[in-house]
Amino acid sequence: MSENATLESLTQDTEEREPLTKKQIAADTPTWCPGCGDFSVLSIYYKLIQKRKIYHEKVTTVAGIGCSSRFPYFVQAHGVHYIHGRALSFATGVSLSRPDLHVFAFGGDGDAFSIGGNHFMHTARKNVKMTYVVMDNFVYGLTKKQTSPTSPIGFKSKTDNWGAFDRPINPMKLAISAGATFVARSSHTNPKHLLEMMDAAMDHDGFGFIECLSECTEFYKGAFDPTNPRKGGVFDLVPEDHDVTDEAAAYELASEDFPGKFGIFYKAQIPTKNALETGLQDAAKAKFEGKEDWEILQSTFNRMK
Amino acid sequence: MSQSAVNKDDSGKESQASDISEAIIRIAGNSQDGIQSIGGFLARLAGRSEQEVMTMMTIPSTISGGPSIFQVRLGTGDVLSPGDDADVLLAFYQHSYEGHVSNLREGGLIVYDSDHVEPNDEWLKKYRHIGIAISSLTVEAIGGTTRDKGKNIYALGLIGRMFNLDLEKLERLINERFAAKGENVVKPAMDAFQAGYRYHSDDITNLFNFKNGTVDRSNQVVMSGNEALAYGLIAAGVRFGAAYPITPWSDIMELLRRELPKYGGSFIQCEDEIASVSMAIGASYGGRVGVTGSSGPGISLKTEAIGWAVMAEIPLVIVDIQRGGPSTGMPTNVEQSDLNIACFGGHGDSPRVVLAAADVEDCFYTAIEAVNIARNFSVPVFLLSDQAIATRIEAFNEPDLKKLCQDLAPDLTPVQSHKPYDLETETGASHHRVPGTRIEDGRYPVVTGLEHDEWGHPSGSPETHKAMTQKRRNKLKALAKTLPIPEVYGPESGEVLVVGWGSTTGPLYEAVEKSADNGSAISALKLRHINPLPEGLEDIFSNFKRIYVVEMNDGGVYGYGQLASILRARFVDARIQGINKTDALRWKVWEIIDRVNERLSADPALTND
Numbered sequence: 077m078s079e080n081a082t083l084e085s086l087t088q089d090t091e092e093r094e095p096l097t098k099k100q101i102a103a104d105t106p107t108w109c110p111g112c113g114d115f116s117v118l119s120i121y122y123k124l125i126q127k128r129k130i131y132h133e134k135v136t137t138v139a140g141i142g143c144s145s146r147f148p149y150f151v152q153a154h155g156v157h158y159i160h161g162r163a164l165s166f167a168t169g170v171s172l173s174r175p176d177l178h179v180f181a182f183g184g185d186g187d188a189f190s191i192g193g194n195h196f197m198h199t200a201r202k203n204v205k206m207t208y209v210v211m212d213n214f215v216y217g218l219t220k221k222q223t224s225p226t227s228p229i230g231f232k233s234k235t236d237n238w239g240a241f242d243r244p245i246n247p248m249k250l251a252i253s254a255g256a257t258f259v260a261r262s263s264h265t266n267p268k269h270l271l272e273m274m275d276a277a278m279d280h281d282g283f284g285f286i287e288c289l290s291e292c293t294e295f296y297k298g299a300f301d302p303t304n305p306r307k308g309g310v311f312d313l314v315p316e317d318h319d320v321t322d323e324a325a326a327y328e329l330a331s332e333d334f335p336g337k338f339g340i341f342y343k344a345q346i347p348t349k350n351a352l353e354t355g356l357q358d359a360a361k362a363k364f365e366g367k368e369d370w371e372i373l374q375s376t377f378n379r380m381k
Numbered sequence: 382m383s384q385s386a387v388n389k390d391d392s393g394k395e396s397q398a399s400d401i402s403e404a405i406i407r408i409a410g411n412s413q414d415g416i417q418s419i420g421g422f423l424a425r426l427a428g429r430s431e432q433e434v435m436t437m438m439t440i441p442s443t444i445s446g447g448p449s450i451f452q453v454r455l456g457t458g459d460v461l462s463p464g465d466d467a468d469v470l471l472a473f474y475q476h477s478y479e480g481h482v483s484n485l486r487e488g489g490l491i492v493y494d495s496d497h498v499e500p501n502d503e504w505l506k507k508y509r510h511i512g513i514a515i516s517s518l519t520v521e522a523i524g525g526t527t528r529d530k531g532k533n534i535y536a537l538g539l540i541g542r543m544f545n546l547d548l549e550k551l552e553r554l555i556n557e558r559f560a561a562k563g564e565n566v567v568k569p570a571m572d573a574f575q576a577g578y579r580y581h582s583d584d585i586t587n588l589f590n591f592k593n594g595t596v597d598r599s600n601q602v603v604m605s606g607n608e609a610l611a612y613g614l615i616a617a618g619v620r621f622g623a624a625y626p627i628t629p630w631s632d633i634m635e636l637l638r639r640e641l642p643k644y645g646g647s648f649i650q651c652e653d654e655i656a657s658v659s660m661a662i663g664a665s666y667g668g669r670v671g672v673t674g675s676s677g678p679g680i681s682l683k684t685e686a687i688g689w690a691v692m693a694e695i696p697l698v699i700v701d702i703q704r705g706g707p708s709t710g711m712p713t714n715v716e717q718s719d720l721n722i723a724c725f726g727g728h729g730d731s732p733r734v735v736l737a738a739a740d741v742e743d744c745f746y747t748a749i750e751a752v753n754i755a756r757n758f759s760v761p762v763f764l765l766s767d768q769a770i771a772t773r774i775e776a777f778n779e780p781d782l783k784k785l786c787q788d789l790a791p792d793l794t795p796v797q798s799h800k801p802y803d804l805e806t807e808t809g810a811s812h813h814r815v816p817g818t819r820i821e822d823g824r825y826p827v828v829t830g831l832e833h834d835e836w837g838h839p840s841g842s843p844e845t846h847k848a849m850t851q852k853r854r855n856k857l858k859a860l861a862k863t864l865p866i867p868e869v870y871g872p873e874s875g876e877v878l879v880v881g882w883g884s885t886t887g888p889l890y891e892a893v894e895k896s897a898d899n900g901s902a903i904s905a906l907k908l909r910h911i912n913p914l915p916e917g918l919e920d921i922f923s924n925f926k927r928i929y930v931v932e933m934n935d936g937g938v939y940g941y942g943q944l945a946s947i948l949r950a951r952f953v954d955a956r957i958q959g960i961n962k963t964d965a966l967r968w969k970v971w972e973i974i975d976r977v978n979e980r981l982s983a984d985p986a987l988t989n990d
Contacts, residue, residue, distance in 0.1 A: 100823055103825070104838060131819070132820070132823065132825050133816065133817055133818055133819045133820070133825070134817070135816075136667075136816040148827045149827050149829075149838070149839065152823065152825050153825050154815075154816035154817075154818075154825050154826065154827075155825070155826070155827035155828075156666060156693075156827065156828055156829070157827055157828070157829035157830060157831060158659070158662075158830065159659075159685055159689050159830055162655055162656065162659040162686065165651070165655070165656035165657075165659035165660045165663065166659045166660065166662060166663040166666070167663060168649075168656075168660050168663060169621070169623065169659065169661060169663020169664040169665075169666070169667065169671060170663045170664070170666060170667045170816065171663075172621070172647060172649065172660075172664070173620075173647075173663070173664040173667040173668070173669045173671075174667040174668065174791070174815075174816065174817065176817055177667075177816055177817060194652050194653060194656070195652065195655075195656050195659075197652075198651070198652040198656065353642075353647045353649075356642045356647070357642040357645050357646070357647065359642070360642035360643040361642070361643060361644075361645060363643070364643055368786075369618075369644050369786050369788065370616075370782045370783045372643050372644060373612065373615055373782050373786060374782050374783075376612070376640070377602050377779060377780075377782065380425075380602045380603055380604050380608075381425075381600075381601065381602055381603070381779070
């Protein structure tokens, strides 16, 4: 089913019911440390649900393991707290079998690019319809300060006391080269921008990926000050003349040194895995129109006599 | 086949066909010769033939170009196992001749392609040899431009002649098989077949004749164990699955990938085993019963996710087509060494259900049962098969599909309130409310791998962990009460009960038959439900002096195989002993009888009895 059909069914609901209040969307009290960037991502998610007039039952929030992956507990909607690194595979199962739902996956940099790196690439290239927000804090927080796949060279962690020397993953380059069809970058320090990005990602018919810098105040304080004008940094938007359909230009943008640019780097319209699978089903079912399932199986068995 | 079945009478020019009730034919060549399709034709003759020929075909997996065999057991009575030694060997090459003679019973018949095989003087004395220039006769029959392609069909003709098989039906099968490829394929195939069938030699004409059978096979279907399992899943209502290719599991995913779209479903090939199981669980969470599957090494990779499904109480079916292990092990051989990982694989206390299919037909029904247990108890269910069942073809009574097929569309009925991990349910099983379900009181569930309270909130409370551990365990106890008590095959009481599971049960049943003929009766018990075990087994065991658990796995450090260890732990019964083997080949009937006798004579407790 296409994005439109999903939105249509959601729109129908809005006619009957009052939009949700923030209080109705909020669930358990977040367990994050004071000042954690993830709070803003959560509140923007609430805002998005309100803005888009989605109801509890129409959204599914999936996460893996990590600080940020606690996310689903804080949202009053059907949610899943899955195992480390595999949230995208789980979310794919939901997305492909339930075209009526909007699937959101949340996670951290370890979940997305280390233990779940393989799934990130393949979910991107298969263009599975969902929105994936990675709250990138450049450090392992839940396990208390080990090096993450996005920790910069020189970052001193408990597993790299002398400073990390493995080159970090560049999530934007990875996403573009893996074939993600919507690639955007934002920061917890700019909630308005994040909402804009999440809104656009949700509109995208395909795999919508957002790298959202989200500071770990406990283990990597100040990591994103260079992106925060209030802390003397700069929040540079993607230039207006950037062509989001130009993969090479997007890659060039992604190659800029930290703190880099914010906004939509890349966007392509190609058929989703969901649409391709549905097409396969429609073509196969057409040959058996009016037949019940048992009759289809019977016709197969008749050939095995 | 009885000794007398082979017509050794050389004096009579007009050979009289021997009446036989079964025969085991082994055909050996190279895989590009298409010899396995001969087996396919013979198998499909089952169910259609007035001779009521039952077929059990064994195909070892091969890599293209390598030596290839299949063995087919044709019979008119109950065929319980693929059979032991062959009565007839059809050898296309010298290597096929030399490599397979040892699988021929003493006095057996060798039909060889005299274009490629030079008989061995010593073996000429031990076995009856018939040389036929199969390659050149095929070329001659087809017209000489296609080299020896088609000699499989020529050989099928020869077999048809030797066993007096139904000519008309075989011809119809060949027509059906090749019709889609056009007349320029059908005609040479038919020419080759007829040339084989009409090959004139007193040696080969009407050698055998199948006696009329006792079993009504008028309405049978013919398929492999993997096919039966996949179609069982479809009948059960499964519409989503995900997997990664691995031998011998792959044909199930290939079949489901091809077939599920017809039913509005999908089967997804994933980047790895972990993604596969996760995607299947995701679909289950979404309201489908998701299926994943693999063989040995792939199952190891899935275990963390399976533990999650146990904890989060989400239905899931995991198919394991066992092969020789550990590690990459012996991918194309059979072993029953994944029982432990199925029952116990993973960290923590993680009760799950384990079912084991015993033959091809059972794969179909066990698949349906697995799906229903997963749904009703919100639990992962392992469905164990093995390489021997997966690749062999059997005929079985056609299932009543209209009655059996299930519709498992997700239930989105709104509910007032939903406690995802309610401790007060009758069986202990949670009822999973799928996303899309409106919950009127506005409290929505998070399903989780963290220990949780009844509402799904993470909980570190010792009391909660105790209660929830008990809940997850007790639902298996509730399931056990619903399981049928297995029936003893053979006498209800006696000296020896052999217990088996999976593909071992066929040879066990046949050992029971053979032992009864020899006056030293044993009985057999097939276990299809292994975790939890059905109730009432102790009553069955109490009727026997010795309980031997026969398995294709190692007896391990303490001398008990994987099922034997479970039964000993469960029943604390010293009479339970293991009979194991680790040659990664299926049990032969004589092997079982020998090993049972060996064990009996070495057992002082019993001789004193």
